[in-house]
Amino acid sequence: MSENRYVTEESLIRFQGFLQQEERSAGTIEKYMRDVKNFAAWIEDQSSVPSGFSCCEVTKNTAVRWKQYLLQSGRAPSTVNSMLAAVNTYFKFMCWQDLRIKAIRLQKSFFRSSDRELTKTEYEKLISAARRKGDEQLVLLMETICATGIRVSEVRYITREAAAKGRTQISLKGKLRTILIPGQLCRKLQKYARKKGIGSGELFLTTGGRRLDRRQIWAKMKALCGAAGVAREKVFPHNLRHLFARCFYRASRDISALANMLGHSSIETTRIYLVSTEDVYAKKIARLGLVQRTK
Known part of the structure; x- marks a missing residue:
């Protein structure tokens, strides 16, 4: 990797514009922006010298560790995958394809929990x-x-x-x-x-x-x-x-x-x-x- 990569306020504004041009729904845009910002904030928290997430470099290692953090946080696998999808979309937009994170493989369920089904x-x-x-x-x-x-x-x-x-x-x-x-x-x-x-x-x-x-x-x-x-x-x-x-x-x-x-x-x-x-x-x-x- 020849260039350093950072999540910046300017890139987030351009990313939001990209999602709008893609005709993503308002709810999807809101979620994607929130997930990418949370990812950037997590990287900042891992930095020994917090100085704003625009100064914290994004690497494949940090992306993989973030995925591990999400899994250990108790979130449902489907929720983790939705967050990974948001960040992967940002990586694609930034032409950082080598940073893309693999989704969690989920076994297809043949029944739904009755706890969440509205009758x-x-x-x-x-x-x-x-x-x-x-x-x-x-x-x-x-x-x-x-x-x-x-x-x-x-x-x-x-x-x-x-x-x-x-x-x-x-x-x-x-x-x-x-x-x-x-x-x-x-x-x-x-x-x-x-x-x-x-x-x-x-x-x-x-x-x-x-x-x-x-x-x-x-x-x-x-x-x-x-x-x-x-x-x-x-x-x-x-x-x-x-x-x-x-x-x-x-x-x-x-x-x-x-x-x-x-x-x-x-x-x-x-x-x-x-x-x-x-x-x-x-x-x-x-x-x-x-x-x-x-x-």
Whole structure:
């Protein structure tokens, strides 16, 4: 390696611009920037003379040691891999390909933990809790995500015009797909728009007229857990998308159509959404009758 390599404020600004040009979602950009900054801060902490991370050289050795640190920190392997992916993307942007870190090889799981799967009954409890709270916007927001399967980052495409047409087009990651909005939901959305005086444009806005961001939606949903009697680890926007996927597949048994609706390039990604819980597999195994009953 002929040149010294450093993470600088200037390179981070350029990296953020690169991610925007790549049409990464706002959530992805935020996470990648946070992970790269955490990586740089860790390198600084390892330095005997802390003087700002822009003065701490990045080497293959430090990158590998950071990976080891993440593994020893108790983070889930999938979380570690997501952080490695962020830093590897930064390395690619900086043309530091020789510094790339190998991801952890994970054994593919054929079942999902029931501790994090949101059931339809639990979803209905969340809706009821939001309605009792008088939060009409949150009720509609959760129903919209769950009834259409959109990502939380795609909520901005739910507009007054979309509610009138019963469909909207979403442009994300260089792909364009059409989302159908159920008629009953359209009527609710249009009624809400009239009540709020929204003549056109996005429907889910703050009282100040700004777009609701991911963190605000996350926090509003988490605040329902106690009143709804649903475990906090099950309550987050993306789980509504998972519930839509499972309900749609049970009704249609068409994984190709589901992949199109979710905006997945690969059906293998869609299959992850359809993995059954441990309880379902346990019941199937019990029905095999391979263990004799005791008298």
